[in-house]
Amino acid sequence: MGPAVVWNGDYIPINVIYSDRRKSWAIEVTTAGEVLVRVPSMISEKRAVEIAQSRVEWIAKQQSVFQKKQANPRSYEDGEKISFFGEPLTIQRTIGPARTEIFEGQLRLSIPDTFSPDDSKNLARDLVTLLYRRLGTVVLDPYVEKYAKLAGVNKPQLRIRLQKKKWGCCTPKNGIIINARVLLAPKIVAEYLVVHEIVHLRFPHHQKNYWDEVKRLMPDYKDVEKLMKTDGWRWEF
Numbered sequence: 001m002g003p004a005v006v007w008n009g010d011y012i013p014i015n016v017i018y019s020d021r022r023k024s025w026a027i028e029v030t031t032a033g034e035v036l037v038r039v040p041s042m043i044s045e046k047r048a049v050e051i052a053q054s055r056v057e058w059i060a061k062q063q064s065v066f067q068k069k070q071a072n073p074r075s076y077e078d079g080e081k082i083s084f085f086g087e088p089l090t091i092q093r094t095i096g097p098a099r100t101e102i103f104e105g106q107l108r109l110s111i112p113d114t115f116s117p118d119d120s121k122n123l124a125r126d127l128v129t130l131l132y133r134r135l136g137t138v139v140l141d142p143y144v145e146k147y148a149k150l151a152g153v154n155k156p157q158l159r160i161r162l163q164k165k166k167w168g169c170c171t172p173k174n175g176i177i178i179n180a181r182v183l184l185a186p187k188i189v190a191e192y193l194v195v196h197e198i199v200h201l202r203f204p205h206h207q208k209n210y211w212d213e214v215k216r217l218m219p220d221y222k223d224v225e226k227l228m229k230t231d232g233w234r235w236e237f
Helices: 045-054 056-071 117-151 180-184 187-200 208-217 221-234
Strands: 004-007 010-013 015-019 026-029 035-040 081-084 087-095 099-103 106-111 157-161 168-171 175-179
Touching (some): 026 056, 056 221, 081 180, 117 175, 117 180, 117 187, 117 208, 168 187, 180 187
Parallel strands (some): 015 035, 087 106
Antiparallel strands (some): 004 010, 026 035, 099 106
């Protein structure tokens, strides 16, 4: 058996990757559940395993998240549940020209019958994501204006994109990007991310003065971060 770590009596295989250019270690869990431990070339395999073992709880949690995602893929079928800023919606799917809208607790989704099942699902996902991004910008723009004023910075341009990893980021030209996935979460999550990125326009780091400002603008931000850690895997298109 190759290198592995132990969690609750079970072995979790790891793949140790060496690099002459790397100066520190890093651990990645892929969407397939593979554990990649990247270390400098001078690190022994035994030490690489010890490093991974020190992070085994995080590794196990990440694998569990990806397993849940794979077990509950979104299909965009009629009657399926989805949310918009945490508010539940029921998908009402019909055959017709490609379009979608939110109306009276329903996500109305029209898809032509000329597509294969896979292409139909991909089109549905694209339509829903586009709608959410458009509506999400309208909903979140007032928060951007509010918190920019409170933080004493110029109002940044808001863009919403679907991203795999980052929840949000800043751009060099006074802009902020929010991950479209948070439009599925309770609104407080998106509000927190707006605060998080706007404060970065003043403090481009995560030092104490950065977090002091975040806390001033949103005193309960740590509760939101906990929610993101426990429920973030659910917010997928």
